[in-house]
Amino acid sequence: MSFTFYAALLSLGLLVGMLVSLEVGRRVGVHRLARDVDGAMAGVGTVEGAVLALLGLLLAFTFAGAGTRFDARRTLVVEETNAIGTAYLRLDMLPKAAQPALRENFRRYVDTRMEAYRKMPDIVAAYEALARGTKLQGEIWRQAVSGVHAEGALPQASMLVLPALNAMIDITTTRTMVGQMHPPYVIFVMLFVLALLSALLSGYGMAASKSRSWLHMLCFACAIAVTVYIILDIEFPRMGLIRVDAFDQALVDLRSSMN
Numbered sequence: 268m269s270f271t272f273y274a275a276l277l278s279l280g281l282l283v284g285m286l287v288s289l290e291v292g293r294r295v296g297v298h299r300l301a302r303d304v305d306g307a308m309a310g311v312g313t314v315e316g317a318v319l320a321l322l323g324l325l326l327a328f329t330f331a332g333a334g335t336r337f338d339a340r341r342t343l344v345v346e347e348t349n350a351i352g353t354a355y356l357r358l359d360m361l362p363k364a365a366q367p368a369l370r371e372n373f374r375r376y377v378d379t380r381m382e383a384y385r386k387m388p389d390i391v392a393a394y395e396a397l398a399r400g401t402k403l404q405g406e407i408w409r410q411a412v413s414g415v416h417a418e419g420a421l422p423q424a425s426m427l428v429l430p431a432l433n434a435m436i437d438i439t440t441t442r443t444m445v446g447q448m449h450p451p452y453v454i455f456v457m458l459f460v461l462a463l464l465s466a467l468l469s470g471y472g473m474a475a476s477k478s479r480s481w482l483h484m485l486c487f488a489c490a491i492a493v494t495v496y497i498i499l500d501i502e503f504p505r506m507g508l509i510r511v512d513a514f515d516q517a518l519v520d521l522r523s524s525m526n
Contacts, residue, residue, distance in 0.1 A: 270388050270506035278496035281459060285488035288463045289470035296474025315468040322461040326494055329458060332450060333501040337511070339445055340504060344514040347438045348521050351377060354431040355525065361411070361428065362419030369410050370525070376403040377522045380439075384515060387505040397443070404436050449502055462491050 355373050358366050383396035411432055415425040469487065473480065500507035 270503060271500075271508055274496055274499040274503075274507055277499070278492045281462060281495055282488050282492035284459075284463050285466040285491060286484060288466035289473070289484045289488065290479075292467040292470025293473050293479065294470075296471040299471075300474055312472070315465070315472055318461065318465045318468055322458075322465045322491075325454075325458055325461060326491075326498075329450065329454060330494070330498050330501075333498050336445070336448060337501050337504055337509075340442075341511050341514045343438065343442045343445060344511065345517055347380070347435075347442060348517040350431070350435040350438050351380075351518075352521050352524075354428070354435045355521075357424075357428045357431050358411075360421040360424040361414035362417045364419070365410065365414035365417055369407060369414065372403055372407050372410065374522065374525050376400055376407065377518060377525065379403060381515065381518050381522065384505060384512070397439075400439065404439070408432060408436070446505070455499075458495065462495070466491075 351373070355370070358369050358373075361369070379396050379400035383393050383400065386392040386396055411428055414420060415428055466488065470484075473483075497509070500509045504511045
């Protein structure tokens with residue numbers, strides 16, 4: 268099953284859980300009011316406000332963190348494209364005889380990089396493509412080292428070609444690690460627990476009303492559930508509906524320019 272299905276299932280579960288918590292909280296409140304009319308609601312507003320404030324703060328920080336990481340991943344796509352493009356252009360400083368094989372490996376390398384991200388969310392296939400890219404990095408590096416010391420290479424080739432290749436290789440590690448950067452799962456557990464607890468307390472506070480306000484209950488539960496779904500989707504941008512695939516066009520354009 269896809270990540271989108273699991274994220275939607277979790278959000279739907281949260282929605283149902285919050286509606287149940289609202290109803291349970293209301294019934295507990297009604298029962299308490301029947302036994303203690305004057306003291307049943309004492310201090311409830313303070314506790315409810317504190318828990319809701321904590322939930323809002325956690326939602327805000329989680330959403331902001333997911334958005335920041337989303338932007339960082341998009342930026343790294345452009346940075347990798349620039350690094351590959353720069354290294355490819357600097358191959359002109361190598362002897363003519365050494366360039367064709369290197370340029371062909373560069374084209375294959377870009378193909379593997381694009382394939383790795385197109386395979387998502389198939390993690391196994393994506394890592395296989397990444398492994399092929401890593402192997403090509405070693406071949407490109409060995410060919411470039413031989414080329415900068417070969418007869419016909421420009422004097423400054425080693426100072427310009429090798430650092431560019433190093434930057435191209437380093438950014439792949441950066442992209443891989445940034446792609447795996449997520450909040451600890453305990454944050455999401457805490458988010459779900461606080462959402463259910465806030466619904467329970469809100470339902471308790473609604474006990475003073477003679478009838479249920481389904482509109483308020485549904486709006487509250489839906490707002491939290493949808494927000495959590497969007498956070499999950501942004502946090503895993505190559506697996507859900509919100510994706511960074513549009514920025515991969517930069518790599519596609521670079522690959523076209525290599526033909």
